Amino acid sequence: MQKENFEGFEFKGVDFSAFIDDKESLSMIDGGITQTGSVSNFNDEWNEDMEELNELLNEAFKELNENKSS
Amino acid sequence: MKTNQVSYDDIIEFFKIYTNYLDYVLYVSLTKKGINEKTHIYLMKVFVILISKENISNKKIILNKLKQIQNKYFNVKYLNLDLQDKLSYEEIVNIYQIQNSVEEFFYAISIFKKHNNKYLKQGIIEFHNFLAHLLVAFTGQNRDTNYKKAINHLYRGTIDCYKSIIKNKCDIDCKFQEEIIKIREQEMKNLGVEATSTQAKYQIVKSYKNIVKKIIM
Numbered sequence: 001m002q003k004e005n006f007e008g009f010e011f012k013g014v015d016f017s018a019f020i021d022d023k024e025s026l027s028m029i030d031g032g033i034t035q036t037g038s039v040s041n042f043n044d045e046w047n048e049d050m051e052e053l054n055e056l057l058n059e060a061f062k063e064l065n066e067n068k069s070s
Numbered sequence: 071m072k073t074n075q076v077s078y079d080d081i082i083e084f085f086k087i088y089t090n091y092l093d094y095v096l097y098v099s100l101t102k103k104g105i106n107e108k109t110h111i112y113l114m115k116v117f118v119i120l121i122s123k124e125n126i127s128n129k130k131i132i133l134n135k136l137k138q139i140q141n142k143y144f145n146v147k148y149l150n151l152d153l154q155d156k157l158s159y160e161e162i163v164n165i166y167q168i169q170n171s172v173e174e175f176f177y178a179i180s181i182f183k184k185h186n187n188k189y190l191k192q193g194i195i196e197f198h199n200f201l202a203h204l205l206v207a208f209t210g211q212n213r214d215t216n217y218k219k220a221i222n223h224l225y226r227g228t229i230d231c232y233k234s235i236i237k238n239k240c241d242i243d244c245k246f247q248e249e250i251i252k253i254r255e256q257e258m259k260n261l262g263v264e265a266t267s268t269q270a271k272y273q274i275v276k277s278y279k280n281i282v283k284k285i286i287m
Contacts, residue, residue, distance in 0.1 A: 003159060006078050008123030009169050011176055018180040019115055025183075026108055028191035046106055046143055053112055053135050060119045060126045067124040 016061045016068070021054060076120050076129050081165070082157050083133060084120055085205050087140045088113065089154045092202060094144035110194050112136075117201070118176055121165075156209035167217055168204065171224040171268075174275055175200075178231035185286055190234055196227030225271050232278035239285050246281050253277045 099105045116136055182190050200223040207216035240246055256274055
């Protein structure tokens with residue numbers, strides 16, 4: 001099977017700036033209607049690497065929004 | 071020049087990492103160590119960056135960073151999962167089956183996040199259930215059932231985001247009362263109906279979305 005390029009999804013109307021996070025916003029709140037599962041409490045041993053990943057993701061979401069609006 | 075676009079191989083790489091994460095989480099979540107809820111959010115965000123059609127300069131760097139994190143923290147094999155080797159290009163090209171559901175989910179969760187400055191836990195949980203079914207579908211194992219279940223989890227995550235917004239903004243006698251009751255009636259009519267089509271479900275999504283748009287925009 002010949003490999004084709006992955007075109008990617010468009011995400012029309014999504015404001016990706018919503019996913020730019022600092023420490024405070026990178027958290028969850030309850031409030032769903034159909035509560036069926038659980039996520040354990042945060043434990044912070046991975047902080048440093050995860051913060052680096054968060055920085056990279058923040059840059060990516062900024063760029064993604066700029067590209068979508070241009 | 072689109073030199074930073076992601077290939078199907080990169081998506082396979084993401085799901086190989088996710089297989090390891092799933093293996094780790096399935097065991098560790100049942101111990102006192104627990105799991106890091108932020109990792110759930112990060113994986114969702116990496117996924118959407120990877121599959122976006124937009125050219126983003128650090129897509130590959132993000133994937134490499136995730137790979138480093140995998141090697142450092144969750145490159146384990148607690149469970150005897152025979153999934154990684156079965157991930158194949160022939161299966162992953164079917165990813166377009168879930169395009170509409172994925173786009174609707176990210177629209178809903180971005181609206182929720184924008185208005186609450188936090189993620190909805192149930193939405194994140196549904197997204198991870200979605201990824202688990204998608205992973206197995208990508209191995210070809212019970213493909214059709216797993217696609218259906220993957221889409222169902224996204225559907226639930228999507229309407230949970232909208233319902234939470236409505237719940238927090240609407241009093242019992244709010245001006246959307248009639249519309250809310252109509253959607254609830256529709257949901258009840260579909261309850262337990264195995265064959266409820268994706269189209270019918272997304273009609274409900276559309277109705278909730280319309281109310282939320284009126285509430286917050």
